[in-house]
Amino acid sequence: MSLDISKKSAAEGHVERKGEDTKSDKVVAGVSHVMLTLWALMVLIPLGWTLLSSFKTTTEIFASPFSLPAVWKFDNYISAWNTAGIGTYFFNTVIVVGFALVIVMVLGAMCAYVLARYVFPGSRAIYYLMLAGLTFPIFLAIVPLFFILKNIGLLNTLPGLILVYVSFALPFTVFFLFSFFKALPKEIAEAAQIDGAGEWRTFFQVMLPMAKPGMASVAIFNFLGLWNQYLIPVAINTNPKNYVLSQGIAAFAGQQGYAVDFGSLFAAAIIVVLPVLVMYILFQRQLQGSVSAGTMK
Amino acid sequence: MTQATNEVQPGGGVVATVRRRRKKLTFDKVSFMAVFLGLPLVIYLVFVISPFAQAVYYSMTSWSGFDNNMPFVGFGNYVKLFNDDIFMISVRNSVILVVFLPVITIVLSLVLATLVTIGGSSRGQIKGLKGAGFYRIVSFFPYVIPAVVIGIIWAQIYTPSNGLLNGILTGIGLDGFKDYPWLGDARTAMVASMVVMVWGFVGFYMILFIAAIKGIPAETFEAARIDGAGRFRTALSITIPLIRDNIQTAYVYMGILALDAFVYMSVLNSTGGPENSTLVMSQKLFTTAFSKSQFGLACAMGVVLAVITLGFSALVFLVNRITGGSQDVGE
Numbered sequence: 001m002s003l004d005i006s007k008k009s010a011a012e013g014h015v016e017r018k019g020e021d022t023k024s025d026k027v028v029a030g031v032s033h034v035m036l037t038l039w040a041l042m043v044l045i046p047l048g049w050t051l052l053s054s055f056k057t058t059t060e061i062f063a064s065p066f067s068l069p070a071v072w073k074f075d076n077y078i079s080a081w082n083t084a085g086i087g088t089y090f091f092n093t094v095i096v097v098g099f100a101l102v103i104v105m106v107l108g109a110m111c112a113y114v115l116a117r118y119v120f121p122g123s124r125a126i127y128y129l130m131l132a133g134l135t136f137p138i139f140l141a142i143v144p145l146f147f148i149l150k151n152i153g154l155l156n157t158l159p160g161l162i163l164v165y166v167s168f169a170l171p172f173t174v175f176f177l178f179s180f181f182k183a184l185p186k187e188i189a190e191a192a193q194i195d196g197a198g199e200w201r202t203f204f205q206v207m208l209p210m211a212k213p214g215m216a217s218v219a220i221f222n223f224l225g226l227w228n229q230y231l232i233p234v235a236i237n238t239n240p241k242n243y244v245l246s247q248g249i250a251a252f253a254g255q256q257g258y259a260v261d262f263g264s265l266f267a268a269a270i271i272v273v274l275p276v277l278v279m280y281i282l283f284q285r286q287l288q289g290s291v292s293a294g295t296m297k
Numbered sequence: 298m299t300q301a302t303n304e305v306q307p308g309g310g311v312v313a314t315v316r317r318r319r320k321k322l323t324f325d326k327v328s329f330m331a332v333f334l335g336l337p338l339v340i341y342l343v344f345v346i347s348p349f350a351q352a353v354y355y356s357m358t359s360w361s362g363f364d365n366n367m368p369f370v371g372f373g374n375y376v377k378l379f380n381d382d383i384f385m386i387s388v389r390n391s392v393i394l395v396v397f398l399p400v401i402t403i404v405l406s407l408v409l410a411t412l413v414t415i416g417g418s419s420r421g422q423i424k425g426l427k428g429a430g431f432y433r434i435v436s437f438f439p440y441v442i443p444a445v446v447i448g449i450i451w452a453q454i455y456t457p458s459n460g461l462l463n464g465i466l467t468g469i470g471l472d473g474f475k476d477y478p479w480l481g482d483a484r485t486a487m488v489a490s491m492v493v494m495v496w497g498f499v500g501f502y503m504i505l506f507i508a509a510i511k512g513i514p515a516e517t518f519e520a521a522r523i524d525g526a527g528r529f530r531t532a533l534s535i536t537i538p539l540i541r542d543n544i545q546t547a548y549v550y551m552g553i554l555a556l557d558a559f560v561y562m563s564v565l566n567s568t569g570g571p572e573n574s575t576l577v578m579s580q581k582l583f584t585t586a587f588s589k590s591q592f593g594l595a596c597a598m599g600v601v602l603a604v605i606t607l608g609f610s611a612l613v614f615l616v617n618r619i620t621g622g623s624q625d626v627g628e
Contacts, residue, residue, distance in 0.1 A: 065464035167344035
C-alpha cells in the first residue's frame with residue numbers, strides 16, 4: 001500500500017515545495033508507526049506477561065492467563081533463588097563467564113596483533129584455520145571434545161568449561177580484532193620501538209590501549225554469547241553443582257511437568273533476564289555502536 | 298573483511314621507504330612470539346581443531362565410547378544414516394528451517410529497518426521516524442535474552458489451557474482455539490517453533506541493517522529523491538543494492554543458526570515434537586551421542602551437518618556473486 005502513496009508523493013513533490021509535511025508523509029509515518037508499534041508490542045507483551053505471572057501462585061496461573069495476582073508473591077523469587085538453585089547457577093555463571101571473557105580477550109588480542117602486524121611463513125594458514133573454526137558447526141566437535149576433557153580430567157569442572165569457552169570464542173575474537181589491529185597505523189609501533197620499547201611493552205603500553213574501542217565491541221558480543229551458551233555446558237558440564245544459568249533453568253523447566261511450581265519458573269526466567277536487560281538498557285548506545293562497528297568493516 | 302585490509306594504511310608509501318630493521322632473535326622477540334602466538338594457537342588446536350579432525354575419523358568407526366575398541370567400519374555409518382527414516386526426517390526438518398528461517402527473518406527485519414530509517418518527512422534532510430530510538434531499543438530486547446529463556450517463555454505462551462496465545466485468541470472471540478496445543482499438533486508445531494526463533498532474531502538484524510543503511514551517504518538518497526523516486530522505489534533500488542553484502546552476511550549467519558536450532562527445539566519440544574515434526578539434526582546427534590552412546594554414528598551425523606552448513610554458505614556466496622554483488626570485494 002505504501003507503494004501508491006509514496007509514488008504519489010514523488011509525483012506531487014515539486015508542485016508544493018514549501019508546505020510542511022505533506023499528506024502522504026503523514027500517511028507513511030502513520031503506517032510506519034503502526035507497524036513498528038505492533039512489533040514492539042509483540043516483543044513487550046510476552047515479557048510483561050512473564051513478569052506478571054512471576055508474582056502469581058500456580059493456581060492463579062492455571063485459572064487465567066490475564067488475571068492479576070490476589071497477593072503479589074515475592075516468595076516465588078525466593079524459592080527460585082534458593083530451592084531451584086538459581087542462586088548457585090548464577091554464581092557459577094559469573095565465575096565461568098568472567099574468567100573466560102578476560103582470558104579470551106587477552107589471548108585473542110595478542111594473537112590478532114601478531115597475525116595483523118607480522119608477516120611470517122604460515123601466518124596466512126593460521127588466519128584461515130581461525131576462519132574454519134568460525135564456520136564449522138560446534139556439533140561436529142562436541143563428541144571428541146567430551147573425551148578430550150575426560151582424558152585430561154577436566155570433564156564436569158568449571159576450569160574445563162572455562163577453557164572450552166575460551167577456545168570456541170577465540171576465532172571470533174581474533175577475526176574481529178585482526179582487522180582492527182590491521183587498521184592501526186604502523187608508524188606508532190615503529191616509533192615506540194625506536195624509543196626503545198621491546199615487543200611486550202609496545203603491545204601492552206601502546207597498541208592495546210589504542211585498540212580499546214574494538215576490544216569493547218568484541219567483549220560485549222563475547223559476553224552475550226558466553227552468558228547464553230547452552231550446548232557446551234549441557235554436553236561437558238553435567239554435574240548439577242556446577243550448572244550454569246542456562247542449563248540450570250532448562251533443568252528446572254524440564255521437571256516442571258511433575259513438580260508444578262510455575263510461579264517460580266516465571267520468577268527464575270525474570271531473574272535470568274533482568275540483569276542482562278538492565279545492562280543493555282544502560283549501555284545500549286555503546287552496544288548499538290558495536291553492531292555498526294561489526295558490520296561496517 | 299578483506300576490504301578493510303585494502304583500504305587501510307594511509308601513507309603506506311612513505312613507510313615502504315623506511316629502512317628495514319635487521320632481523321635478530323632476541324629473548325624479547327622469541328618470548329613474545331611464543332606467548333602471543335604459541336599459547337592461543339595451542340589452546341585452539343587442542344580444543345577446536347583437533348576435535349573437528351577426530352570427529353571425521355570417529356565417524357568411520359562404530360565406537361561406543363566406553364573402551365578403546367574402535368572397529369573401523371568405513372562409510373558404514375553413513376549408509377546406516379541414509380537408511381534411517383528418523384534421521385532423514387531430522388534432515389528434512391533442518392532443511393525446512395534453513396530454507397524459510399533466514400528469508401522470513403531478514404525480510405521482516407529489513408522492512409522494519411527501512412521504516413525506522415526513511416519513514417520520516419520527505420521535506421528537507423532525509424531523516425528517520427520520530428521515536429526511532431524507542432523502537433530500536435525495544436526490538437533488540439530478545440537478543441539479550443538467553444535462548445533457553447526465550448524457549449521457556451514461549452513454551453508457556455503456547456500452553457493449551459492457560460497460555461497467553463490461546464487466552465488472547467479466545468478473548469477476541471476465536472473459541473475454536475480453546476485448548477489448542479500449538480506445540481503438540483504436528484500441523485503447527487514446526488511453524489510455532491519458527492515463530493519463536495524469528496521473534497528472537499529480528500531485532501538483532503534490524504539493528505544491523507539500520508547501521509548499514511545509516512552508513513549510506515545522505516547525498517545518495519537525496520539524489521534519488523530529486524530524480525523522483527518514492528520511498529518504496531528508493532528502498533528497492535538504492536538501499537537494498539547498497540547493503541547487499543550486509544544482507545549476505547546476515548543470511549549466512551541466520552542459516553547457520555537455523556541449522557543448529559538445538560536450544561530452541563529442545564526446550565520447546567524436548568523429544569522432537571509430535572510425529573518428530575520438530576526433530577532437527579542437532580537434537581538427533583545429541584541424543585545419539587549422549588543418551589545412546591553411539592559415538593561413531595553421532596560423529597557421522599556431525600559430518601553430514603557440517604557438509605550441509607558449508608554447502609549452504611557456499612551457495613549463498615555463489616548466488617550473491619552471480620547476481621552481481623560484491624564486485625568491490627576482492628578475495
